[in-house]
Amino acid sequence: xxxxxxxxxxxxxxxxxxxxxxxxxxxxxxxxxxxxxxxxxxxxxxxxxxxxxxx
Amino acid sequence: xxxxxxxxxxxxxxxxxxxxxxxxxxxxxxxxxxxxxxxxxxxxxxxxxxxxxxxxxxxxxxxxxxxxxxxxxxxxxxxxxxxxxxxxxxxxxxxxxxxxxxxxxxxxxxxxxxxxxxxxxxxxxxxxxxxxxxxxxxxxxxxxxxxxxxxxxxxxxxxxxxxxxxxxxxxxxxxxxxxxxxxxxxxxxxxxxxxxxxxxxxxxxxxxxxxxxxxxxxxxxxxxxxxxxxxxxxxxxxxxxxxxxxxxxxxxxxxxxxxxxxxxxxxxxxxxxxxxxxxxxxxxxxxxxxxxxxxxx
Numbered sequence: 001x002x003x004x005x006x007x008x009x010x011x012x013x014x015x016x017x018x019x020x021x022x023x024x025x026x027x028x029x030x031x032x033x034x035x036x037x038x039x040x041x042x043x044x045x046x047x048x049x050x051x052x053x054x055x
Numbered sequence: 056x057x058x059x060x061x062x063x064x065x066x067x068x069x070x071x072x073x074x075x076x077x078x079x080x081x082x083x084x085x086x087x088x089x090x091x092x093x094x095x096x097x098x099x100x101x102x103x104x105x106x107x108x109x110x111x112x113x114x115x116x117x118x119x120x121x122x123x124x125x126x127x128x129x130x131x132x133x134x135x136x137x138x139x140x141x142x143x144x145x146x147x148x149x150x151x152x153x154x155x156x157x158x159x160x161x162x163x164x165x166x167x168x169x170x171x172x173x174x175x176x177x178x179x180x181x182x183x184x185x186x187x188x189x190x191x192x193x194x195x196x197x198x199x200x201x202x203x204x205x206x207x208x209x210x211x212x213x214x215x216x217x218x219x220x221x222x223x224x225x226x227x228x229x230x231x232x233x234x235x236x237x238x239x240x241x242x243x244x245x246x247x248x249x250x251x252x253x254x255x256x257x258x259x260x261x262x263x264x265x266x267x268x269x270x271x272x273x274x275x276x277x278x279x280x281x282x283x284x285x286x287x288x289x290x291x292x293x294x295x296x297x298x299x300x301x302x303x304x305x306x307x308x309x310x311x312x313x314x315x316x317x318x319x320x321x322x323x324x325x326x327x328x329x330x331x332x333x334x335x336x337x338x339x340x341x342x343x344x345x346x347x348x349x350x351x352x
Contacts, residue, residue: 022196025228025235044230048195051252 015039015046021054062344064300066292070123072135072285075306075333081131081285088124088323090289092302092330092340095120119330119339121287121307126323133273136312136326138280141273149179150270151242152262154189159257162191166249169197169229172242172261181210181241182265187222189244189260191253196226197244199237209265211239229253241265284308284331297350304340305333 015038023030023045030041038055049055070090071083097115102108125132134140144150154163154172162168169189174182183206190198199222207213216224227235227244229251234243242263264270284306291300309328316322330339 022225023228024196024225025230025233029225044233045228047250048228048230051194051250 015041015049015055017049017054019054021049021052023048060296060346062298062346063294064291065294065298068290068292070125070290071288072131072307073287075284075286078286081135082129084123084125084127084129084132086125086127088126088325090121090123092289092304093118093120093122094330121289121304121309121328121330122325123289123328124323124325126321128322130271132312133275135283135285136309137273137275138282139273139275139277141271143272144270145268147264147267147270149174149182149241149266150264151182154244154259154261157188157258157260159191159254161252161254161257162189162197162259164247164253166247167252168247169244169253169259170232170247171245173245174263175234175236175241175243178210178236178241179266181239182263183207183209183213183240184263184265186260186262187237187240187242188258191255191257192226193255194253195230195251196228197253198223198226199240201240206265210241213239282310295350297345297347299345299347301343302340303343304330305336305338306331 017032017034017036017038019034021032023032023041028042032038032054038049041049046055067087067089069083069085070087072081073079074081094117096117098112099115100109101111103110130141130143151172151174154169156163164170185201185203185206188200188202190200192198200220201215201222202220204215213222216222222237222240227237229235229244229246231246231251232248234245236243240263287304287307289302289304293299307328307330309326312326313324314322315324332339
């Protein structure tokens with residue numbers, strides 16, 4: 001049998017919004033609400049979300 | 056033998072300022088409301104005793120002034136009246152000035168703020184003449200404000216979002232090394248190369264210029280600006296008999312210029328300059344009149 005435990009890497013963790021926030025850049029717009037799953041948000045915005053305390 | 060026809064002046068044709076030291080012309084005022092050389096003398100009277108009349112009257116000073124009304128604004132006017140020549144660009148495809156911090160230092164920053172502002176390729180027709188302010192709304196977002204709506208119908212029509220003169224209905228996200236367009240304005244803000252971290256309420260400004268045949272910029276009022284003397288050749292309107300006056304005023308000193316913007320009216324300022332004595336030419340001016348044999352040909 002395989003391992004009973006599977007290591008979960010940081011970038012594979014589910015990203016849940018801690019607060020409301022809006023990303024708006026050219027054709028991309030995301031109206032984020034607290035509790036939203038942010039896994040579909042492009043990675044280019046992840047640093048901004050960290051800086052803004054959204055994740 | 057009959058008397059000659061009387062001599063008279065009619066109208067104004069143009070005024071051509073020149074550099075006194077070299078005689079080189081600056082250009083000419085063609086849209087001129089008038090030019091009057093006013094030489095107003097003062098008489099010094101000797102009075103005394105019971106006589107109600109002066110015993111003597113002698114020459115006082117003569118106030119020599121040139122009063123003229125330029126209705127056009129050529130480049131040399133800025134130099135002769137305000138001390139600095141403008142920079143003029145012809146046939147420009149559209150441009151944006153550098154982004155300059157106003158409040159704080161975080162908005163324009165090559166690493167953690169907005170590295171630059173520029174015209175978005177392919178959107179040049181949307182660039183609207185004006186001055187703009189970028190305000191940090193949060194660490195990674197900004198709003199943009201416009202300080203004039205006069206050109207908002209150029210390209211994509213735009214209007215203010217609200218009475219604060221804001222142009223962005225939603226703050227724009229600034230991300231590292233990526234450009235974000237100010238929607239409908241043909242300009243884009245490019246994020247710095249590092250982690251974006253602006254300070255809320257910090258501001259920076261820039262100016263935008265649409266594609267143009269002529270773009271003129273001039274800074275006025277810098278300490279150390281030099282306002283030079285100039286000479287001027289002033290020519291009357293040619294009369295139907297060909298009669299024509301030319302006045303060569305050797306040294307003129309002017310200062311200041313009003314940029315009048317009255318409702319539905321052209322700017323028609325009246326300037327007063329001093330006329331000075333030229334020791335090399337031993338005078339202040341030369342007046343010439345011609346009545347040619349052939350009036351018009």
